Amino acid sequence: MSMNFQFTLGNPKIRTTCYWAIVVFAALLRVLSLDRVPLGFWYDEAFYSLNALSIGRNHWPIFFVLDGHPAEPLFIYSLAAFFKLFGSTVFVARLHSAVWGTALVALMYPFAKRVVGERWALLACLVTAVFRWPLHFSRTVFRAILPPVFVLLVVIFFLRWREKRRLSDAVLCGASMGAGLYTYLSFRLVPLLWLGWVAWLWWRGEIRWRHDWRGLATIVFTCLIVFAPLGWDYLRNPMHFTGRMDEVSMFRKNVEIRQPDGSIKTEVLPKTPGEVVRDLASNAWAIVKMWTIRGDHVARHNLPHEPVFDWASGIVFYFGFVWCLWQAGRNEFAFLLPWWVVVFSLASVFSFGAPNILRMQGMIPAVVVIYVLGLRTLYELAVHWLRQPVRVLLISSLVVLFLVLQLDSYFRRFAQSPEMRREFLYDTFYKPALQVRGIAPQVNSVYVPADLGHHLTFRFLTHEVQNLQYYTVDADLPTTAPRHFAIVTTVPTISAAQERGRDLLAWLRRLRAEHHSTVPILVESATGTTEVPWTEVWVVR
Structure with a gap:
């Protein structure tokens, strides 16, 4: 089957211009309304940001742990x-x-052109630019954005080594694989992806140990050298290696156990083999359904349960996937692409909450190219029934439908989603932090509840505020603080004070505190969504 699509794109200079136009378009989509979509700043985003601020002044860790959560260092x-x-x-x-x-x-092009040709590779770049899966994570602060970049580097340099057998490409392939292990947990699956690919090539006789062992050994050796510092850290601190896996493991369960005194204690216990098999099968089935039926439920990743594709685009994707399975014994990329998807699916199969598209981002390049292969296959099969202009119109219509639905889903439906607003802590922590930043220059001190002030989102947003003080309802409130000062109250703080027999609002009235501002929160009720006060700022002069 031909690997080239006869677009009339003219000479290579025009294709180069189109390529850079797509890259610029992708960049613009990734910064468009970046301060409003998504609205707020999630805990994990603040986690990475605070870790980044901690670097320097003789603090150069090779692994990060903040608030009990581990993270690789490259991001x-x-x-x-x-x-x-x-x-x-x-x-x-x-x-x-x-x-x-x-x-x-940008990296999609050198990979995709080897699979589907230069003209279709431009389409792969355009699809990646607007695909809401990579688009969303390009606009949020999660280290899981890195695996698709580094796995592409591994694949591109391995293909270059296969084409010319240059040792420099083997070194770059191994270095990319080693560096990728510094990115995110799911990248640990890439050596499995690569070994399966090498095994297929050896089976097909396209790699011969006698001639190629030096290049393969160079890849492995370079990967190990680059990975060695992090590997040494894992040996010294096993929790750095296993910590996050234990947090999301499908092999454990939380069980509530009643104690002799009647209290309830939650313990983490291993699942039975039957429970493990059942839950892994359930996760695998959830991943099968995520393409066109029921997607990721987490509103930080997606419109809750929104499938990856609309049905028209999903059928194209299935078409490409079936073509790959049909050709997998004969065509290198027909084997590689489904294998790539399967390997990165394991990141969600073996963790709770499947399908989790954040953890599976490493498969994005393969998913895009499979979709483009579906378009190409439809185009070439239709040659017997439709003239070329009609076929081009058909493919163009499918692509335009994909582009419109993806961009509408992200910039309109997702942007207006109340679930997204809640998940990114816009009302509960983001706006109160802005409220505090606004009042801080006007007073000597700002007193905030400890449960608000110690939250990572609030901490990052106020990290430059020098006059913050924390209080709890169990401690003495700031009655002798130098005037004038501000006090922030929250609904949970007022409720907690009342449970302890303290009237926080009455105390503020005795101080003759002036009400400065209120941040409301959206609350859903039987009659609809309404705003109720969440945090309030009071000034004591």
Whole structure:
């Protein structure tokens, strides 16, 4: 089957111009309304940002643990460099992800052109640019944005080594694989992906140990050398290696056990073999359904339960996947692409909450190319029934439908979603932090409830505020603080005070505190969504 689509794109200069136009378009999509979509700043985003701010002054960790959560270092160090260059703001943190996301679009071309030819590769870049899966994570601060970039580097350099057998490409392939292990947990699956690919090539006789052992050994050796510092850290601190896996493991369960005194205690216990098999099968089935039936439920990743594809685009994807399975014994990429999807699916199969598209981002390049293969297959099969202009119109219509639905889903439906607003803590922590930043320069001190002030989102957003003080309802309230000062109250703080027999609002009245501002929160009821006060700022002069 021909690997070239006869677009009339003219000479290579025109294709190069189109390529860079798509990359620029992708970059613009990744910064468009970046301060409003998504609205707020999630806990994990603040986690990476605070870790990035901690770097320097003799603190150069090879692994990060904050608030009990472990994280690999590469994303955090690159974010720290951005903060150093452009300042430590929410916009800069997300701009940093946008750069990585744009790099993914740019890298799609050298990979896709080897699979489907140069003309179809441009389409693969365009699809990646607007695909809401990579688009969303290019606009948020999650280290899981990195695996698709680094797995593409591994694949591209391995293909280059196969084409010319240059040792330099083997070194770059191994270095990319080793560096990728510094990105995110799911990248640990890439050596499995690569070994399966090598095994297929050996089975087909396209790799011969006698001639190719030096290149393969160079890839492995370089990977191990690059990975060695992190590997040594894992040996010294096993929790760094297993910590996050234990947090999301499908082999454990939380069980509530009643104690002799009648209290309930939650313990983590191993699942039975039957429970493990049942739950893994349930996760695998959830991943099968995510393409066109029922997607990720997490509103930080997606419109809750929105499938990856609409049905028309999903059928094209299925068409490409079936073509790959049909050709997998004869065509290298027909084997590689489904294998790639299966391997990265394991990141969600073996963790709770499947399907989790954040953990499976490493498969995005393969998913895009399979979709494009579906379009190409439809185009070529229709040659017997339709003239070329009609076939081009058909493919163009499918692509336009995909583009419109993806962009509408993200920039309109997702942007207006109340679930997204809640998940990104817009009302509960983001707006109160802005409220505190606004009042802080006007007073000597700002007193905030400890449960608000210690939350990572609030901490990052107020990290430059020097006059913050924390209080709890169990401690003495600031009656002798130098005037004038501000006090922030929240609904949970007032309720907690009442449970302890304290009237926080009456205490504020005795101080003759002046009400300064209120941040409301959206509350759903039987009559609809209404706003109720959540945090309030009071000033004591």
